[in-house]
Every structure is written in structure tokens, then in C-alpha cells.
Amino acid sequence: MAQTQIKQARAAWGFLSLSLLHLAAFAIYPILFSFFISLYHWNILDDHRRFVGFANYLFSLKEPTFLNALWNSCLFTALSVPLGLAAGLLAAILVAQPLRGITVFRAIFYIPAISSGVATSIMWIYIYLPTNGLINTVLGWLHINNATDFLHDARFAMLSLVFMSIVTGLGPRMVLYLSGIMAIPPSLYEAASIDGATGWTSFKKITLPMLTPTTLFVVVTSTIGAMQLFTPVYMMTQGGPEGKTDVIGYHIYTDAWQNFATGLASAKSFILLAAILLISLVQFKMVKSGLEGYGA
Amino acid sequence: MGPNVNAPSSGMKTSRNPSSSLGTKGMVPKAVFKKVCSYAALLLISAFMMAPFVWMVLVSLHKPQSPIPTLSHLVPPRPHLSNYPKVLLNPNLPVSRFFFNSVFVSAAVVFGQLFVSSLAAYALSRHRFKGRSTVFFLFIVTMMFGSTVTQIPVYLMLQNLHWLNTYFALIVPGLSSAFTIFLLRQAFLSIPFELDEAAKLDGAGEMKIFWQVVIPLSRAALATAATFTFIGSWTDFFGPLLYTNSTRMRTLEVGLSIYHSAYGGNNWPLEMAASVIVMMPLLLVFLFGQKFFTKGISLGAIK
Amino acid sequence: MAGFCLIGCATPHHEIVLTIATWGDPVSTDSYTKSLNQLYKNFELDHPGVVIKREVVPDQYVSKMVLDHDAGAQADILILDAASAALFINNHLVKNLQPQVQADPNFHLQDFYPSTLAIADRGKAIYAIPQDFTPMVIYYDKSKFIKYNVPFPKDNWDFADFLKTAKALNHPPNCWGFVFGNWMPGWVMWLWNNGGDVLNLSTKRSLGTLNSPQNCQTFQFLNDLVNTDKVSPSPSAQNSLGIDLFANGDAAMTVSGHWSLVGYKQSPIDPKTGKPGLNWKNLGVAPMPHNTPTPQTVIYESGYAESSQCRHPKLAWEFIKYMTSYKVQMVYNQSGIAIDARKDVAEARATSNLEKEFLATVSGGRSPYGSKINNYTLVEPIGQSALEAVLTNHVPPKQALTEAAKQIDNELNIP
Known part of the structure; x- marks a missing residue:
């Protein structure tokens, strides 16, 4: 018996070896090595590397542009995650109805999510153009001021990125919620309707609590994505106007590949990693206690 | 975090739903009103989702260097189909070359990733051994962190291997994926273990069970994983942006960004033609693989 | 493999x-x-x-x-x-x-x-x-000067002459007086030609130089071209058109380098007239307008x-x-x-x-x-951001330039 167990284990590690090797090379080693680099003054243009301890971390936390980027990323996350979640849930409720042709609508809602990030960004540059862009054209029909340059106006640039992320991320969130809604046994609603609970009450007492695992998954994955936002900023705003859309993903990219400050950029990416971990933990706690609040 | 394959997952065709079971007592005016509102909302959102794509195709048919059309002039008087060969054969930014690179890299990543990940998924679903849950946990955790943290060390590693600006740099980092392992593991778990036992009694070894029992029974899951991997690889921007630099090694996604910066927003027709070329394969794959999509996404949700 | x-x-x-x-x-x-x-x-x-x-x-x-x-x-x-x-x-x-x-x-x-x-x-x-x-020079379209009866630019024109010329030529949307983009290599000469500068070359510091009164005046001048006198389309307005206005024959003057001639030679045909928007034969070149004794360019x-x-x-x-x-x-x-x-x-x-x-x-x-200072490529996005703040978001020039100067000093001195 023990022999077959050993044999099984040996076979299992054999099957796992390639992906474990890959995991070690492209995930574990880079994270460890990144921490090592972050402790050095390490600049590609400067052969003189030296150990500086946590100096890069201290410098980062005092650097106004980095703090601004950190703030922008948190702002983007705080806006895009809850709003994206709500939009996803609403869309799921909408397309969960047994309407004719609903599968076509589901597919259309999903298309932006499978699109190329660069092509999507170029599309959204058009959507946000002053006067001639899609949004401003509609505003023009309604006789509202249609000269707003959404991506270059300091008041709207960040909100524009948030709105874009809600629309382009709608599909996957909708599908997740849809499968969550489908998994709720209809008997629960029937029992509730006998007690006189319908509409909003049954949504609050049954649908939302039953969807908590889905919500947790959507919140955590969306947060991780939102904190690392890069392509739309690279393509559409380059961090402007006035640094209003300079998010961490873009800030670290410019530090690493334009300023060649390898050590400093590594320290910043570790600060980002810590921030993501912290936020995810808080989210777990919050959603859990929210679940208990519903008595589920 | 248990297996979840038998939970009802929503295909695009399912339409069982709680509200329907509540409101089946005939078509009262309220229900009609609700239906009309729903259709209005669906149509409005769909129009907003589709409008940019329609615009993209129509603008790509305008004369090069012509201004951004207003909506009333959106349909070109005479379609300039010649924008497409012009973009594909541009001697300085050869989109046809980018296209080849994207096809080659995506194909290699899809086959490589499916092979490597299905082996791992097989071990994680079919074998009991010490450390299994640890390994599984490790895969899930690394799934959470993107390339922001790993970009510098991976770059330096590829540099030491002299892989920068080669196909290796574009393919090897994508050869395994925690998401695919997870997806395939879920599917493999739903295959009855009795089949393995029967095969073992017939004298089949591990590899034979893997190739002749598990893989053929997981075609749908493999197709799902392939669709996701293809789209992920085709639209990967960060990797090719960092790990390649010469024109002949760029992929379509990076090529398009170069196109955009080269024209500086002053030649939308050509830029849109390039965008259409990037988008077409994605839309085709989506069209043929959309039922796999919903399934895969639902499987990805850890419950 | x-x-x-x-x-x-x-x-x-x-x-x-x-x-x-x-x-x-x-x-x-x-x-x-x-x-x-x-x-x-x-x-x-x-x-x-x-x-x-x-x-x-x-x-x-x-x-x-x-x-x-x-x-x-x-x-x-x-x-x-x-x-x-x-x-x-x-x-x-x-x-x-x-x-x-x-x-x-x-x-x-x-x-x-x-x-x-x-x-x-x-x-x-x-x-x-x-x-x-x-x-970097001022390009001008002679046909527009003739049409609106404006004398061709003189070699020794100053900012005021330039503004007067642009105003006389300005008949948008088919003929803007002047068109320029927010690209720092394309506008840094304006600072020099008003006696200002980006950096103090000996100290390599920007604060005190970039936010000098002369530069604030220059930024105000550029801002007035767009927002007060409206002889130039704003960067936003240019984006929303998606074309090179000068090459298409919709502007009387622009600022650029010799490389632009390649594009100007292939000016697209205007559908209304059936002729190129910009006729190669009508192209003129003038030095930058200058309040300094001699014109400066890069x-x-x-x-x-x-x-x-x-x-x-x-x-x-x-x-x-x-x-x-x-x-x-x-x-x-x-x-x-x-x-x-x-x-x-x-x-x-x-x-x-x-x-x-x-x-x-x-x-x-x-x-x-950029030929003398190591990391000058980092300075240019900051300068552009400052001009954008002024042109699009109506930040006072002094505030925008001071902010930019601080950022430049910060960027050039990262350990």
C-alpha cells in the first residue's frame, strides 16, 4: 500500500514538474528577486550598484509624484470596483430574464471584454473626443455643452477612466453574477413569497446574501486589476492632465523603463504588492461580516 | 474551494430565473411594462457597446488623412478598401509581419499552455500526495499578482538567457497559467474515477490514462481554456512591449500602439484599419467560442 | 524547440x-x-x-x-x-x-x-x-496672406507683430491664424525668444528659471492665442478634427521642422476644390518671432x-x-x-x-x-503637462510653471 502511495506521489510530481518549474521561474523567483533589487541602489545607466537597505522605500514614501500615483490608484479602485460591481449585478439581473434573443444581448455585453486593450483604448479616445466624439455628439443632440475634452480636463480625466473600466469590465462581472443568480434555488423565492416578501425585499433577503461568494470573488479580482491599471493610461492620458491619472502601474513603468531606476521601481512595486494584500484582506473581512449581518 | 463542476452554470442559452417563477400568473400590464423597459435598456446598452465598433469599421473606409467624420458623414461616399493593403504592407511598420508574429506566438502559447497545464491539472485532480493542497494554494496565490511586480526580474532573467527580442521571450512566460490549471482541474474532477480503474486493470500506465481517458473526455474544457488563452495571448500588451524592441519582433497589439503614436491622432482612417485587423481574429474566436466563455468564467469563480 | x-x-x-x-x-x-x-x-x-x-x-x-x-x-x-x-x-x-x-x-x-x-x-x-x-521655423501659406491682404512675415518680427499677423489671417474654421501642438520640442523656442529658459545650465536647476516672469508672460501669450484672441485652435479642438490643419490647408501659419515638408508635399486633395489643401509653391518659411535682439531656434x-x-x-x-x-x-x-x-x-x-x-x-x-543634459527626456513631458494645465484647464501660468519647475528638479535628482 505504502509503495503504491510513493509511486503515486512520484508520478504526481512528475506531472507537476513543468508547471512548477514555470511557477518558480516566472512567479516565485521574480518576487523574491524583486525584493532583493529593491534593497539596492540599482540604475541601468550606472554600473555602481550598492546595498542601501530600505532607503528606496523611504524615498518613495516621501516622493510627491509617487504618493500622488498611490492616491490616484486608490481613488480609481474605490470608484471603479463598487460601481463596476453594481453595474455587473444590474446587467446580470437584466439578462437573467427569459426574454427572446437574450443570448444575443449577453454576447454583445461581453464583446468589450474580449477586445484588444490597445484597440479599445483608441476607441475610447474617440468616444471621449470633444465635439466629434460619441459622448459629445449625443450631448450636442441634447443641446448640452459638447466641447468638454474628457481626457484632458482635470475634472473629468479620472472619472473617464473609471467609466471606461465599468463598461469594458461589464461582461465578465455580468456572467459571474448571472451564474450566481441561476444557482439560487427557486424554492427560496417561493417560500419568501408565501411570507409576503417580493421584489426589493426578496432581493435584499435572498438574492444579495446568496451572491456573497460571487461578490467576494468579483471584488477581490477587480481590485487587483484596478490597482495595476496600465494600458488605458499608457495609451490615452500618459498620466495627465496635471498628474490626475498617473496611477501606480504607469508610474512604476516610467520609473523602471524611462528613468531606469530599477531599484526604486522594485521598491515601489513591493509597496503596491503590500497595498493589494492589505486591501484584499480588508475586503475579505468586510464581505464576511456583511454576510453575517444578513444572518446567512 | 471545492470542486464546483456540477453547480448549474449559466450557458448563454440558459434562461431559468427567479423572477420568472414569480410572475407567471398571466401577462398583467405590470409585466408588460417591465418587459418593454427591459428591452429598452438592453437595446440602449447594446447600442452603446456596438457603436464604437461600427464607427471603427466605417472610419477605416474613409480616405487616408481625412478628418474625423461627423455622424451624418460617417458612411464614406466611396469605401477606400485600399487602406487595408496600405496598412498591411507599410514598409516601415509591417502590420503583416506583426500579424504573423501574433498568430505564431498565440498558437505556440495555446498549445504549450494546454499541454503543461493539463499535466499539472491531471496530477492535482487524480493523485493524492503530501503537499497537494500547498501546491494548489501556491498556484492560486500567484494568479493574484500580475506583471507589475515581476516585470523587472523577468526582464533581467530573459536578458541573461539572451532571449530578449526573440520568440522565446514572447512564448515561454505564457507556457503555464494558474487559471488554466484551475479550469482543467475542475473539469478533470468531473470525470468518473472508475474509468481510470478500468483502464488500470487493462494494464494502462499513467500516461495512457492521461492521453486516452482524461484528455478525450475533457474536450469542452480544453476548448474553453484554449479560447481564453488565445484571447489572453493575442491581447497581451505589457510583455511584448517590454521584451521586444525591433519592428520585426513586435506583435499586433504593440504594433497598433506604435501606429497610434506614429500618426499622433492625425490619420484616423489608417489607424482604424489597423485596429480592425487586430480585432477581427478576436471577434471570430469569440463568435465561435462564446459558449465556452461563460462556462470558463463561472468555473473561474472560486466558491 | x-x-x-x-x-x-x-x-x-x-x-x-x-x-x-x-x-x-x-x-x-x-x-x-x-x-x-x-x-x-x-x-x-x-x-x-x-x-x-x-x-x-x-x-x-x-x-x-x-x-x-x-x-x-x-x-x-x-x-x-x-x-x-x-x-x-x-x-x-x-x-x-x-x-x-x-x-x-x-x-x-x-x-x-x-x-x-x-x-x-x-x-x-x-x-x-x-x-x-x-x-524649427514658422511655416506660412502665402496664398492665405494674399487672400486676406496681409504682408508676409519680416525676419525681425516680435511677438506683437506675430499676433497682429495671426489676427488678420484668422478666419476659422477654414483658415486659422496659427496652429501649434503641445509638444515641448516644438514650443520651447518661444521661451527663449522672450528671454526665458528652462534650466539654469550651471546649477542644472529649474526652479527660479522655468517660472521666471518672462516665461509666465510667454505662457500667457500662448494661452491668449488659444483662449483670448482665439487665433489658434486649442489642442482639444485639433484632436477632435483628427488632421494636420496646416497640411490640409486650414491654417495660415504653423511651427515645425524641415521634416514636415515631406508631408506638406503630399497635402490631401480638398474635396470642394479638387486641389491640394496646401500648394507646395505657396509655402514660405520665416524665423521665430522674437522679443530678444536676435531670433533663437533649436x-x-x-x-x-x-x-x-x-x-x-x-x-x-x-x-x-x-x-x-x-x-x-x-x-x-x-x-x-x-x-x-x-x-x-x-x-x-x-x-x-x-x-x-x-x-x-x-x-x-x-x-x-537633450544633447547636453543627461535626463532631459524626462523634462519634456513635465513641460507639456504645464502648458496643458494652462491651455485646457485654465491654471495660471505662474502656478503651472512653478509646479513644473519643482517636478523637474525632483526628476533630475532621483538617487
């Missing part, structure tokens, strides 16, 4: 491959690429066994060249852009060519314009042999440099010498992309009035800061 080796393995080993890295010109014409390839082919014929390979890196050239150097994978020859030359020279990414120049009796530095040589020299050392260059230049990891130094020098020779440059310069750095070629080609006007502006040309 052998299947991966599609590239690079095809070259037989007995050949010597000389690689040339260039940012290329993604939107340049086919004929430019064809003539360049022919020139390379001629060099290969003269040097049997040698293959010239052109590595085009159109996106983020500077960054990629630095990373190539770090990877030990530099091309043999780099095209050096004056706007970023300092980064290459000061960090030893390119070699001093002075020994080759001195040892070669057939090569004479006197053949080149001194202002172009000045970009890549450091005392006696010289790091790049210039190929071509361009000053000379953007490109040249050939030998990388510090060059595998074939002897051959590389042969190639550089070949490419910068009279014979080759006479062919190369036909593309019209820039003014030749060789006096003999430039003068031979300056047959048109337009080219002569160009040559006249060269004397007031200064090297771009």
Missing part, C-alpha cells in the same frame, strides 16, 4: 553582419526606404561578405537603446538624435570617434556645419558624425555613432564615412526630410527659395538641451 529559430539563424557564418539601429520614420514614404536600401546595397557591393542589417525601433528608441546596452546587445552603429544625445554620450553608450577622424586623411570635419558638430562634441572628443539637421540633428559594444569598429567607421560622404548624402538627401549636415550637399540642394530661407535661420540655432 529548433522551430523557434526562425530569425537570426538564416545568416551564414562567414558573413559579417553590421547592424544599424534607428528609430526609422514609421510614416515616411516608400521611396525613402527604397533609396536607403539601395545605398546599403552599394556599400555591400563594395565590401563583399558584409551584410547591413537595419534594426528599426520606432517606439521609445532611447529607452530600448539603453536597455540593449545593459543587455550587451547593442547594434554596431546607432543613429543618434540630438534631443537625447547626452544620455548616450555621458553614459558611454557610444565611442569617441576622434581617433578615427584624426587617422583618416580622407575625412574632414570642416565639411560639416559647426553647429551640427557641436551637438555631439565634448572638447576634442566627437561622438557622432552628423547626417542632417533642421531648425537645431534638431541626427548623426551616426559607433556603439560602445560595436563588434566591427573598422568596418563601422568605413560605413559611417560612406554614409556621410558627399556622394551618398546627395542621394540620401533627396528625400527632403532634413537639411544636410554637409555644407557642400546642403548648398548644392538649396536651389529653391524655400531651402535658402531655411539655411538663413541656421545661424540662430542652438543645440537642444
Whole structure:
């Protein structure tokens, strides 16, 4: 018996070896090595590397542009995650109805999510153009001021990125919620309707609590994505106007590949990693206690 | 975090739903009103989702260097189909070359990733051994962190291997994926273990069970994983942006960004033609693989 | 895995491959690429066994060249852009060519314009042999001046004359008085021509220089062109049109370099008139308007440099010498992309009035800061952000420039 167990284990590690090797090379080693680099003054243009301890971390936390980027990323996350979640849930409720042709609508809602990030960004540059862009054209029909340059106006640039992320991320969130809604046994609603609970009450007492695992998954994955936002900023705003859309993903990219400050950029990416971990933990706690609040 | 394959997952065709079971007592005016509102909302959102794509195709048919059309002039008087060969054969930014690179890299990543990940998924679903849950946990955790943290060390590693600006740099980092392992593991778990036992009694070894029992029974899951991997690889921007630099090694996604910066927003027709070329394969794959999509996404949700 | 080796393995080993890295010109014409390839082919014929390979890196050239150097994978020859030359020279990414120049009796530095040589020299050392260059100038469309009965620009015009001219020409949307983009290399001369500057060259500090009263005045002037006098379309308005207004014949004046001539020659046909929007024959060139005694402009230049990891130094020098020779440059310069750095070629080609006007502006040309200051490429996005704040978001110039100066000092002093 023990022999077959050993044999099984040996076979299992054999099957796992390639992906474990890959995991070690492209995930574990880079994270460890990144921490090592972050402790050095390490600049590609400067052969003189030296150990500086946590100096890069201290410098980062005092650097106004980095703090601004950190703030922008948190702002983007705080806006895009809850709003994206709500939009996803609403869309799921909408397309969960047994309407004719609903599968076509589901597919259309999903298309932006499978699109190329660069092509999507170029599309959204058009959507946000002053006067001639899609949004401003509609505003023009309604006789509202249609000269707003959404991506270059300091008041709207960040909100524009948030709105874009809600629309382009709608599909996957909708599908997740849809499968969550489908998994709720209809008997629960029937029992509730006998007690006189319908509409909003049954949504609050049954649908939302039953969807908590889905919500947790959507919140955590969306947060991780939102904190690392890069392509739309690279393509559409380059961090402007006035640094209003300079998010961490873009800030670290410019530090690493334009300023060649390898050590400093590594320290910043570790600060980002810590921030993501912290936020995810808080989210777990919050959603859990929210679940208990519903008595589920 | 248990297996979840038998939970009802929503295909695009399912339409069982709680509200329907509540409101089946005939078509009262309220229900009609609700239906009309729903259709209005669906149509409005769909129009907003589709409008940019329609615009993209129509603008790509305008004369090069012509201004951004207003909506009333959106349909070109005479379609300039010649924008497409012009973009594909541009001697300085050869989109046809980018296209080849994207096809080659995506194909290699899809086959490589499916092979490597299905082996791992097989071990994680079919074998009991010490450390299994640890390994599984490790895969899930690394799934959470993107390339922001790993970009510098991976770059330096590829540099030491002299892989920068080669196909290796574009393919090897994508050869395994925690998401695919997870997806395939879920599917493999739903295959009855009795089949393995029967095969073992017939004298089949591990590899034979893997190739002749598990893989053929997981075609749908493999197709799902392939669709996701293809789209992920085709639209990967960060990797090719960092790990390649010469024109002949760029992929379509990076090529398009170069196109955009080269024209500086002053030649939308050509830029849109390039965008259409990037988008077409994605839309085709989506069209043929959309039922796999919903399934895969639902499987990805850890419950 | 052998299947991966599609590239690079095809070259037989007995050949010597000389690689040339260039940012290329993604939107340049086919004929430019064809003539360049022919020139390379001629060099290969003269040097049997040698293959010239052109590595085009159109996106983020500077960054990629630095990373190539770090990877030990530099091309043999780099095209050096004056706007970023300092980064290459000061960090030893390119070699001093002075020994080759001195040892070669057939090569004479006197053949080149001194202002172009000045970009890549450091005392006696010289790091790049210039190929071509361009000053930034005001282009104007004579037909519009005639139509609205406005006298052509004078060489000694100041900001007020310029504004008066632009106002007289301004009949939007089919004829804007002046059009300019928010691209710092394209507007930094305005600061100089009002007696301002970006950095204090001796202290390498920006605070106190960039936010000087003169610069605030200049920013206010540019802002007024767009927002008060409305003789220039805002950057937003230009984006929403998606065309080069001057090339399409919808503006009377613009500011740019010689490279724009390539595009102006191919001005799109106006559907209303059936003629090109901008007629080549109506094109005029004037120096920058200046409140200073003489007009100042910037000379953007490109040249050939030998990388510090060059595998074939002897051959590389042969190639550089070949490419910068009279014979080759006479062919190369036909593309019209820039003014030749060789006096003999430039003068031979300056047959048109337009080219002569160009040559006249060269004397007031200064090297771009990027040719002297290491990280100047980091300064430009900050400057653009400041002008955007003023033009689009109505931030007072003083505030925008002070903020930018602080950021520049911060960026240039990262440990």
C-alpha cells in the first residue's frame, strides 16, 4: 500500500514538474528577486550598484509624484470596483430574464471584454473626443455643452477612466453574477413569497446574501486589476492632465523603463504588492461580516 | 474551494430565473411594462457597446488623412478598401509581419499552455500526495499578482538567457497559467474515477490514462481554456512591449500602439484599419467560442 | 524547440553582419526606404561578405537603446538624435570617434556645419558624425496672406507683430491664424525668444528659471492665442478634427521642422476644390518671432555613432564615412526630410527659395538641451503637462510653471 502511495506521489510530481518549474521561474523567483533589487541602489545607466537597505522605500514614501500615483490608484479602485460591481449585478439581473434573443444581448455585453486593450483604448479616445466624439455628439443632440475634452480636463480625466473600466469590465462581472443568480434555488423565492416578501425585499433577503461568494470573488479580482491599471493610461492620458491619472502601474513603468531606476521601481512595486494584500484582506473581512449581518 | 463542476452554470442559452417563477400568473400590464423597459435598456446598452465598433469599421473606409467624420458623414461616399493593403504592407511598420508574429506566438502559447497545464491539472485532480493542497494554494496565490511586480526580474532573467527580442521571450512566460490549471482541474474532477480503474486493470500506465481517458473526455474544457488563452495571448500588451524592441519582433497589439503614436491622432482612417485587423481574429474566436466563455468564467469563480 | 529559430539563424557564418539601429520614420514614404536600401546595397557591393542589417525601433528608441546596452546587445552603429544625445554620450553608450577622424586623411570635419558638430562634441572628443539637421521655423501659406491682404512675415518680427499677423489671417474654421501642438520640442523656442529658459545650465536647476516672469508672460501669450484672441485652435479642438490643419490647408501659419515638408508635399486633395489643401509653391518659411535682439531656434540633428559594444569598429567607421560622404548624402538627401549636415550637399540642394530661407535661420540655432543634459527626456513631458494645465484647464501660468519647475528638479535628482 505504502509503495503504491510513493509511486503515486512520484508520478504526481512528475506531472507537476513543468508547471512548477514555470511557477518558480516566472512567479516565485521574480518576487523574491524583486525584493532583493529593491534593497539596492540599482540604475541601468550606472554600473555602481550598492546595498542601501530600505532607503528606496523611504524615498518613495516621501516622493510627491509617487504618493500622488498611490492616491490616484486608490481613488480609481474605490470608484471603479463598487460601481463596476453594481453595474455587473444590474446587467446580470437584466439578462437573467427569459426574454427572446437574450443570448444575443449577453454576447454583445461581453464583446468589450474580449477586445484588444490597445484597440479599445483608441476607441475610447474617440468616444471621449470633444465635439466629434460619441459622448459629445449625443450631448450636442441634447443641446448640452459638447466641447468638454474628457481626457484632458482635470475634472473629468479620472472619472473617464473609471467609466471606461465599468463598461469594458461589464461582461465578465455580468456572467459571474448571472451564474450566481441561476444557482439560487427557486424554492427560496417561493417560500419568501408565501411570507409576503417580493421584489426589493426578496432581493435584499435572498438574492444579495446568496451572491456573497460571487461578490467576494468579483471584488477581490477587480481590485487587483484596478490597482495595476496600465494600458488605458499608457495609451490615452500618459498620466495627465496635471498628474490626475498617473496611477501606480504607469508610474512604476516610467520609473523602471524611462528613468531606469530599477531599484526604486522594485521598491515601489513591493509597496503596491503590500497595498493589494492589505486591501484584499480588508475586503475579505468586510464581505464576511456583511454576510453575517444578513444572518446567512 | 471545492470542486464546483456540477453547480448549474449559466450557458448563454440558459434562461431559468427567479423572477420568472414569480410572475407567471398571466401577462398583467405590470409585466408588460417591465418587459418593454427591459428591452429598452438592453437595446440602449447594446447600442452603446456596438457603436464604437461600427464607427471603427466605417472610419477605416474613409480616405487616408481625412478628418474625423461627423455622424451624418460617417458612411464614406466611396469605401477606400485600399487602406487595408496600405496598412498591411507599410514598409516601415509591417502590420503583416506583426500579424504573423501574433498568430505564431498565440498558437505556440495555446498549445504549450494546454499541454503543461493539463499535466499539472491531471496530477492535482487524480493523485493524492503530501503537499497537494500547498501546491494548489501556491498556484492560486500567484494568479493574484500580475506583471507589475515581476516585470523587472523577468526582464533581467530573459536578458541573461539572451532571449530578449526573440520568440522565446514572447512564448515561454505564457507556457503555464494558474487559471488554466484551475479550469482543467475542475473539469478533470468531473470525470468518473472508475474509468481510470478500468483502464488500470487493462494494464494502462499513467500516461495512457492521461492521453486516452482524461484528455478525450475533457474536450469542452480544453476548448474553453484554449479560447481564453488565445484571447489572453493575442491581447497581451505589457510583455511584448517590454521584451521586444525591433519592428520585426513586435506583435499586433504593440504594433497598433506604435501606429497610434506614429500618426499622433492625425490619420484616423489608417489607424482604424489597423485596429480592425487586430480585432477581427478576436471577434471570430469569440463568435465561435462564446459558449465556452461563460462556462470558463463561472468555473473561474472560486466558491 | 529548433522551430523557434526562425530569425537570426538564416545568416551564414562567414558573413559579417553590421547592424544599424534607428528609430526609422514609421510614416515616411516608400521611396525613402527604397533609396536607403539601395545605398546599403552599394556599400555591400563594395565590401563583399558584409551584410547591413537595419534594426528599426520606432517606439521609445532611447529607452530600448539603453536597455540593449545593459543587455550587451547593442547594434554596431546607432543613429543618434540630438534631443537625447547626452544620455548616450555621458553614459558611454557610444565611442569617441576622434581617433578615427584624426587617422583618416580622407575625412574632414570642416565639411560639416559647426553647429551640427557641436551637438555631439565634448572638447576634442566627437561622438557622432552628423547626417542632417533642421531648425524649427514658422511655416506660412502665402496664398492665405494674399487672400486676406496681409504682408508676409519680416525676419525681425516680435511677438506683437506675430499676433497682429495671426489676427488678420484668422478666419476659422477654414483658415486659422496659427496652429501649434503641445509638444515641448516644438514650443520651447518661444521661451527663449522672450528671454526665458528652462534650466539654469550651471546649477542644472529649474526652479527660479522655468517660472521666471518672462516665461509666465510667454505662457500667457500662448494661452491668449488659444483662449483670448482665439487665433489658434486649442489642442482639444485639433484632436477632435483628427488632421494636420496646416497640411490640409486650414491654417495660415504653423511651427515645425524641415521634416514636415515631406508631408506638406503630399497635402490631401480638398474635396470642394479638387486641389491640394496646401500648394507646395505657396509655402514660405520665416524665423521665430522674437522679443530678444536676435531670433533663437533649436537645431534638431541626427548623426551616426559607433556603439560602445560595436563588434566591427573598422568596418563601422568605413560605413559611417560612406554614409556621410558627399556622394551618398546627395542621394540620401533627396528625400527632403532634413537639411544636410554637409555644407557642400546642403548648398548644392538649396536651389529653391524655400531651402535658402531655411539655411538663413541656421545661424540662430542652438543645440537642444537633450544633447547636453543627461535626463532631459524626462523634462519634456513635465513641460507639456504645464502648458496643458494652462491651455485646457485654465491654471495660471505662474502656478503651472512653478509646479513644473519643482517636478523637474525632483526628476533630475532621483538617487
